Ligand SMILES: Cc1ncc(C[n+]2csc(CCOP(=O)(O)OP(=O)(O)O)c2C)c(N)n1
């Protein structure tokens with residue numbers, strides 16, 4: 242995913258001379274091609290994420306489209322107030338890119354488990370919150386972010402995620418992607434859970450639909466309404482705490498649609514997310530996802 | 543065991559752990575291995591059987607990515623059975639590859655840089671309040687000094703005359719994406735700390751006598767001033783192909799490089 246991101250960012254930087262990349266002393270064997278081609282539009286500000294976010298706000302004030310890049314919690318939680326007050330309140334054109342979403346860096350422990358940031362960022366006005374599901378979605382989201390004027394957050398996996406989509410059109414804000422058409426039950430996936438969901442549904446021959454949500458905020462309302470009306474049961478799955486994350490966003494919006502009379506009834510909605518817990522054991526991403534219960538079961542369908 | 547032998551054993555154990563787990567950060571573990579060996583062997587009073595004793599000296603590791611060296615030191619000193627380290631960074635292990643406070647002898651979890659000096663400063667302040675005399679030693683990396691959060695306790699500690707606080711900087715001159723001087727040059731580092739009202743001593747961070755003497759002397763000096771030891775070190779110290787390279791912040795030795803490194807350590 243991070244390779245798809247940097248390759249697409251290079252493409253965007255060729256077309257748009259306002260694109261600027263800042264790293265917080267991270268990106269070894271990722272950012273080098275960008276640095277080589279655009280040495281004047283790249284800076285390593287050091288291990289200093291609060292400064293990175295504020296500094297990016299300054300560049301954005303001067304008209305740059307600034308991407309800031311670091312691991313999981315560092316360009317997000319560490320500088321949350323700079324994001325909220327400097328970047329989002331002033332509606333500045335800063336794109337926050339976090340590698341290692343969820344348990345991508347499982348063995349490194351809770352400092353590197355990025356499992357709360359979506360909930361925190363989602364409450365802040367003006368920011369678009371993205372969690373692409375595969376390298377192709379990452380590519381499209383990178384283009385979206387470059388063209389969208391205003392703050393964006395992008396949660397990436399790490400390296401080596403498989404491609405899920407054979408083909409994917411450009412994304413507009415809030416788009417939901419239909420990955421597989423089935424009946425009765427739909428799985429809503431965000432971020433890099435997508436591959437697991439597709440494999441589970443296919444391997445078990447389940448006649449369920451799969452939707453990928455590269456946007457956690459905003460989510461296209463009319464598209465969501467239509468989907469909610471088409472199923473008896475929905476399963477949301479995310480690599481994030483259950484409170485405040487993607488499943489919460491779906492529940493909130495479903496409830497609002499019902500409340501305003503746009504839909505007549507709610508489907509049953511099951512949320513799969515982390516159950517309000519830190520995991521202080523090492524483990525691969527797969528191991529920790531299983532330990533945290535981020536798994537589908539046949540009887541859910 | 544003398545400190546020299548302990549440091550050697552720590553490096554050999556770290557090598558085994560990172561090789562076995564295919565884990566990163568051996569360079570930063572080796573740059574501080576001598577400091578840890580001396581601290582735990584000669585300077586700090588901590589009973590491995592009672593790591594929670596309120597009178598123990600406190601050691602805080604801030605550069606949590608290099609925890610393999612701390613785990614190895616603690617294991618070799620008997621805080622837990624050494625063979626537990628075979629699970630380092632493996633599925634289900636409590637030995638995370640960033641410092642975990644669930645390990646006996648570890649004071650605090652760390653892995654997000656620039657957190658721990660604030661905590662150590664709080665502990666030093668509490669020690670003064672409670673009129674206890676244990677030492678508070680905190681080890682940070684040089685790249686970590688980019689974090690503004692470090693400079694906040696650096697301003698606070700002298701304000702409250704925390705002469706029981708000893709900060710050690712593992713000045714190996716390399717951070718994640720480059721040499722320190724090319725990312726954010728810290729020089730003049732001594733003058734920075736002096737102007738922030740710290741007592742500064744510079745040492746060779748691989749010279750065991752210097753480490754012992756300096757830490758002992760500064761922590762016995764109750765002069766109302768916090769102490770910083772700038773330890774000049776070599777990232778990857780002890781293995782020629784690792785020394786002074788950025789690459790070995792990331793890489794894990796394959797079997798050939800592992801054997802080669804073991805041989806080098808054994809003969810130096
Ligand atoms: C807040 C934060 N930002 C970024 C990182 C990622 N990171 C891990 S180690 C490191 C820098 C390594 O250099 P240094 O701090 O000098 O450590 P050493 O040379 O002693 O290994 C970085 C940026 C982190 N762990 N925490």
Ligand SMILES: [Mg+2]
Nearest residue numbers: 684685716717
């Ligand atoms: Mg360093």
